Amino acid sequence: LRVVAAAGGLPGALSGAFLDLAGVSAAQLQAISQAPGSAIGSSRQHLDDEALASLVEVMRREEIRYLLYTGGNGSMETALRLHHYATRRGYELRVGGIPKTIDNDLAVTDHAPGYPSAARFAAHALRDIGEDNRSLPPPVCVVEVLGRNTGWLAAATALARSHADSAPHLIYFPERPVALEEIAADVEAVYRRLGVVTVAVCEGQLNERGRPFGAEVDRAGSGVHRLASNLGHTLARELATILGLRVRAEKPGLLGRSCQTLASEIDRAESWRCGEAAARAILGTGEPGFMAALRRTCHEPYASEVFLTPLDSVARRERPLPSEFIAPDGKDVTDELLAYLAPLTGGLPPHPRLEPPKRGSPDAQ
């Protein structure tokens, strides 16, 4: 049995650049399982029909009969297309999917590997930035977390709270588009009550017209290059203008998916188990065209098991944050969300507080 990986993802597979995984030691594999990113490499290349044909041609030439594809709902769609194409062409290729997306927008699975770690980071970030704001306040701080289309990671910031006045004070979700003026009114109300406001919002937050805040397009040299959106900064500037207050923007950015130190232990263990289950299944005799998925078998203490689901049950389906996880006013999470999430991220010790001053008091406003 030969085991190879496509260097850099699809581009490597198309050009025939394969990494030999048989030579990887158990110790090296263990180290890789703890590291961020992908040791194999990854890409966002789209597989058009022509590339699909080339890819199956490479498989045939390399005598590759088993293919495991890692990623989110877009990747599972690619895996499904490969499965169908090879079947139609009569090339025996068993295709399986390994779930991995911090966005957690994969259907069927209880959660996607990658999400618990990114959620843990987002919660720690809001806890620590919130504490910083509380001790040296800008009146308002907008923290932009990851999450392009769904509010799963914005929701995770709720785990940061330990006291009645803890950050985040407001959480918005792309599932609940909101007008700038409404955000400004919300912020002002919290500011009047507490004097300091920390807002959690994800990079894909939509305004009332369903358009993302802060999307920015830049015309550069050889063509149009889309810059990473800068939603938090744009929102901060607009809130400062409306409210006449100093507003800071914070965007922990890619660290939100790559910070090794804040990865969730449960996530690490489940990621390994999903990969292992997919590898066993692809070498087995069951139906190909599956994705490994997680099922929660016990809430307390938390336990999960891996099962297989057909690729077409997950391909291209986007799972938004469900309504029962969003507070009725659309600006907070529910206890159900906390119960779902807390076991995945592990504990988040609260920051200590001193008692407020006994005599006199600085003007809170």
Next chain:
Amino acid sequence: LRVVAAAGGLPGALSGAFLDLAGVSAAQLQAISQAPGSAIGSSRQHLDDEALASLVEVMRREEIRYLLYTGGNGSMETALRLHHYATRRGYELRVGGIPKTIDNDLAVTDHAPGYPSAARFAAHALRDIGEDNRSLPPPVCVVEVLGRNTGWLAAATALARSHADSAPHLIYFPERPVALEEIAADVEAVYRRLGVVTVAVCEGQLNERGRPFGAEVDRAGSGVHRLASNLGHTLARELATILGLRVRAEKPGLLGRSCQTLASEIDRAESWRCGEAAARAILGTGEPGFMAALRRTCHEPYASEVFLTPLDSVARRERPLPSEFIAPDGKDVTDELLAYLAPLTGGLPPHPRLEPPKRGSPDAQ
């Protein structure tokens, strides 16, 4: 003996809002010593002559005879002014300073408490973001770290490297102003060699005219509000225009000084010892008007001791990154910097790498 803290720093002291510290338990104190920010609170308020007089008036009224002031060179200047003013007015007030600044620009002390933790964060951030960029590249990524006037934290990112091609590939310092066009040429050279470039730069980087990149002023409601500068984003946009490449900007921001999980253990221990030494000294019979400082007594294994230095040896003096810590070309650190810094931050395990593909290879350009 009564022990109080000025709630929120200077504003609390001026308004007579004091926190009673005598009631804080040892366990609570221990928890506070592990938390980011300041449990007491802090401010950036400037103490003008009128406020100085009011403050000494409050001290007199509250019968405060011992004052410990925490912060960087600006705070030590305030402490020194208080010391002089009280002396001139014949009010017996013993003033001492406790050093604390992530910027590490305090004179006399080997390093400032706060810096080792922020340095450790900066190194981890570049290691993890660098790994993310390597596995899913934007061709160029500009990472903005903290550091308003000096390159101490930009320099710390060099600890992230473990392989010949590790991030950061270029490091700039405010001590070495540099033209945009020169940065672009540097980036292009690395890009041609490696195909992926990660740049570390601090928020205070200056261009060849000695002006900060990306300073931004926003006119809002009641007046002019300075937004947090957005140097990395500005630089990324300009590099994208010049080079015709996709350039991402990353700014971990305030997490760089507040991330509890990545704080340095040596930093925690030394911060405690500086505070303890200052408290003992202020109650002693030696000269007031001092700051506690750190002296490195052994390089390997690292050891330090606390000593006292006159406030006027540190007040308002800014210590830039010394020339022997900056590489001759101004775009990297020296081995001396690594030897100085590594014991303060502790170990930084490298990320593992797979061997490059044996057959074929994707076009690196």
